[in-house]
Amino acid sequence: DIVMTQSPDSLAVSLGERATINCKSSQSVLYSSNNKNYLAWYQQKPGQPPKLLIYWASTRESGVPDRFSGSGSGTDFTLTISSLLAEDVAVYYCHQFYTTPWTFGQGTKVEIE
Amino acid sequence: QVQLVQSGAEVKKPGASVKVSCKASGYTFTSYDINWVRQTTGQGLEWMGWMNPSSGNTGYAQRFQGRVTMTRNTSISTAYMELTSLTSEDAAVYYCATGESYCDRWGQGTLVTVSS
Numbered sequence: 001d002i003v004m005t006q007s008p009d010s011l012a013v014s015l016g017e018r019a020t021i022n023c024k025s026s027q028s029v030l031y032s033s034n035n036k037n038y039l040a041w042y043q044q045k046p047g048q049p050p051k052l053l054i055y056w057a058s059t060r061e062s063g064v065p066d067r068f069s070g071s072g073s074g075t076d077f078t079l080t081i082s083s084l085l086a087e088d089v090a091v092y093y094c095h096q097f098y099t100t101p102w103t104f105g106q107g108t109k110v111e112i113e
Numbered sequence: 114q115v116q117l118v119q120s121g122a123e124v125k126k127p128g129a130s131v132k133v134s135c136k137a138s139g140y141t142f143t144s145y146d147i148n149w150v151r152q153t154t155g156q157g158l159e160w161m162g163w164m165n166p167s168s169g170n171t172g173y174a175q176r177f178q179g180r181v182t183m184t185r186n187t188s189i190s191t192a193y194m195e196l197t198s199l200t201s202e203d204a205a206v207y208y209c210a211t212g213e214s215y216c217d218r219w220g221q222g223t224l225v226t227v228s229s
Contacts, residue, residue, distance in 0.1 A: 038214070040215045049208055049219035049221060049222055050158065050208075050219060051219075052215065052216065052217045055215045055217070093157065093158060095158070097214060097215050097216075100160075100163070100172055100174070101174040101175070102160040103160065104157055104158040104159070104160070105157070106157050107157050107158075
């Protein structure tokens, strides 16, 4: 199984400041035939299902604010919130859909400092 | 719009089975796989398996093999996930999710409580 490891487990950021979450996969999730990274980022708020933010590692889902961005390739990925708003308080998960069993990171809790 | 609506919360005794439904609307049900993901209280997300609604083909995570069955009724655009031999460790919120490659639509979740 591909193990997804996020860092940090939690972080507190001041409003308007940048939040950066890292995700490392135990093997590459880059599919060479189409040069796509099978990596997504989700946001989850209490009592709600996960909400897709980013797919193919860096493509923003429709309707997602542009303060959210994804980067990286192969085994190392980053989710950046450029200017944190109060509504961004949530748990964020990275997820590989490169191969089954699909796996998720353990989650990163983002709070306001 | 694409919507997945799941059945309501369940309370089961250890050793029992639970069957959760997931009704799809707003798209052609047979177009995309349905995946099932569970989330234990305070824990992260765990993928359980997938089902192709068109063919009925399934693939299960090894740890659930022999205990989980995913089925569908295409006439009512509904997918089902049945988990047997429940233990306290199966207490969780169960989600169905769908999408072309990644899951961009999720059900609201079904809370399953396992208690004697």
